Amino acid sequence: MTLNHDDWGKVARMMSKRSLWMVHFCTGCGAMEMPPVMTSRYDMERFGMHAMATPRQADVFLVTGYLAVKTLKRVVQVYEQMRDPKYVIGFGSCTINGGMYWDSYNTIKDLSKYIPVDVYIAGCMPRPEAIIDSFLKLMDMIDKGEAIGWKKYHKYYDQYKKNQRMAYAYRLDEVEDIKEDDAK
Amino acid sequence: MVDFFALGEQILVMAFLVTLGYAIGMFFNGFARKITARIHNRVGPPIYQGYIDVFKLFGKKTNISHGWIFDLAALFSIAGITLVFLFLPVAGFSMLSTDGDLFLILYLLAIPALGFALGAGASGNPNAAVGIMRALMTMLAYELPLVMVIVAMMVHYNTTSLAGIVAAQSNMHWAIFLPVFLIGAIVADMALQGMLMEKPFDIPIAPHEIATGPMVEFGGKHLGALMLYKMMGIVVETTLFVDLFLGGGVILSVAQYGWLAYVVNFLVWFGLITFVFFLALLINAVFPRFRIEQALKFYWKYDALVALLILIWIFVEVST
Numbered sequence A: 001m002t003l004n005h006d007d008w009g010k011v012a013r014m015m016s017k018r019s020l021w022m023v024h025f026c027t028g029c030g031a032m033e034m035p036p037v038m039t040s041r042y043d044m045e046r047f048g049m050h051a052m053a054t055p056r057q058a059d060v061f062l063v064t065g066y067l068a069v070k071t072l073k074r075v076v077q078v079y080e081q082m083r084d085p086k087y088v089i090g091f092g093s094c095t096i097n098g099g100m101y102w103d104s105y106n107t108i109k110d111l112s113k114y115i116p117v118d119v120y121i122a123g124c125m126p127r128p129e130a131i132i133d134s135f136l137k138l139m140d141m142i143d144k145g146e147a148i149g150w151k152k153y154h155k156y157y158d159q160y161k162k163n164q165r166m167a168y169a170y171r172l173d174e175v176e177d178i179k180e181d182d183a184k
Numbered sequence B: 001m002v003d004f005f006a007l008g009e010q011i012l013v014m015a016f017l018v019t020l021g022y023a024i025g026m027f028f029n030g031f032a033r034k035i036t037a038r039i040h041n042r043v044g045p046p047i048y049q050g051y052i053d054v055f056k057l058f059g060k061k062t063n064i065s066h067g068w069i070f071d072l073a074a075l076f077s078i079a080g081i082t083l084v085f086l087f088l089p090v091a092g093f094s095m096l097s098t099d100g101d102l103f104l105i106l107y108l109l110a111i112p113a114l115g116f117a118l119g120a121g122a123s124g125n126p127n128a129a130v131g132i133m134r135a136l137m138t139m140l141a142y143e144l145p146l147v148m149v150i151v152a153m154m155v156h157y158n159t160t161s162l163a164g165i166v167a168a169q170s171n172m173h174w175a176i177f178l179p180v181f182l183i184g185a186i187v188a189d190m191a192l193q194g195m196l197m198e199k200p201f202d203i204p205i206a207p208h209e210i211a212t213g214p215m216v217e218f219g220g221k222h223l224g225a226l227m228l229y230k231m232m233g234i235v236v237e238t239t240l241f242v243d244l245f246l247g248g249g250v251i252l253s254v255a256q257y258g259w260l261a262y263v264v265n266f267l268v269w270f271g272l273i274t275f276v277f278f279l280a281l282l283i284n285a286v287f288p289r290f291r292i293e294q295a296l297k298f299y300w301k302y303d304a305l306v307a308l309l310i311l312i313w314i315f316v317e318v319s320t
Helices: A007-017 A029-038 A069-081 A093-097 A128-144 A149-155 A157-168 B004-039 B049-058 B068-087 B101-108 B110-123 B126-157 B162-168 B179-195 B220-245 B259-286 B292-319
Strands: A021-026 A060-064 A087-091 A119-121
Touching: A007 A128, A007 B049, A021 A029, A021 A069, A029 A060, A029 A128, A060 A069, A069 A157, A087 A093, A087 A128, A087 A149, A119 A128, A149 A157, B004 B049, B004 B068, B004 B220, B004 B259, B049 B220, B068 B101, B068 B110, B068 B220, B101 B110, B101 B126, B101 B162, B110 B126, B110 B220, B126 B162, B126 B179, B126 B292, B162 B220, B179 B220, B179 B259, B179 B292, B220 B259
Parallel strands: A021 A060, A060 A087, A087 A119
Antiparallel strands: none
């Protein structure tokens, strides 16, 4: 599954990768690493990135740290308020496999079962260099037309919704992987 | 008999100037972010960032609407600010301006803000309502000193036409070289800070308190249109200041030098509006934000008082 490689789309992707506006959902300890990334030490505005106040205006959704089931509801709500094309960055081990909350009864383990994640940053905590690196990786993926999480969300909407409902009911062991069909 | 050739020529020139105005406005967006970044000891985005941002916003795939007023509000703002731009003398070249247009400009300047308010109201978000209340309060606050200074200028130059004021300042007789209007320019510059919604008067936007206020529900193409309005607003407001106090950037007379005068005057005008905006950015980069009642107190207690003294000074000067 790839984006149409028409020329207009190419120009649009070239522009949108240089102007990623970010909304960061800082529930976990990951919020601590964001100020150095935004301010004069690492300065993400070099790449045209900017922290926005509302999901309506944002392109990139940065989920930092662990997500309790209650928080997941808000994350899904924020994600659905964003306008396409939108990209998600999962930040820290907690979004990958639960991290240090791996056996907790009320945190989700794998974020990509609930909303499509384009880039993961491993680590606990990831350093600001790793965050900048993930932004560059995401920009590269947008340029090549590989960051298609928002298309996946439209395509496998019923599977994502089913998983979200299971999580809201605290039936976390019944959450399944998203089955992608390669036939497109 | 209407001279269609001259009319067509005028329309073409106006379309060119409006396009140029938007291009300069988009340039100012990147310029502002770059200058602010350099003051914060950062590298900052490239200077052409404004063009990229607008292009990206108009390229978003989905648009969430809150009814037709929400859709049309941004167009309303753009139309209003473009109309104001057409009534301003740009580098001494006036497009639509006639007698008494200074009143008209002051009246028209409220229209884009009204469109902004309509869109925010239609979105139904409480943050937007708070933001719009603050925006109208700030407008009320800064217009009092600004109008008093402008009335003083009208009395001094004995004309209500902005083109007349620009013409009276030709041959480098800029208003700012008179001591009374030097103070007037400082008063108007404070009002300009509020008009541009830069700190310490960015109370309506306030991203950290009310999530960008009126723009909270805007995204995608709607936000792109609003950004165009804001960018053009910067050009319009700085041009108004330059026309009033800095002779509109006219340094060569058109009658004497022909087309060369147009080119030089445009470059000087561009330099002057960039300089005025640069001063606003310097204030913006180092100040925190006022609360709404502090802004009101600043404008009505100090700014308006000085403006009143200027007005009295001018009336005494005229009557003696």
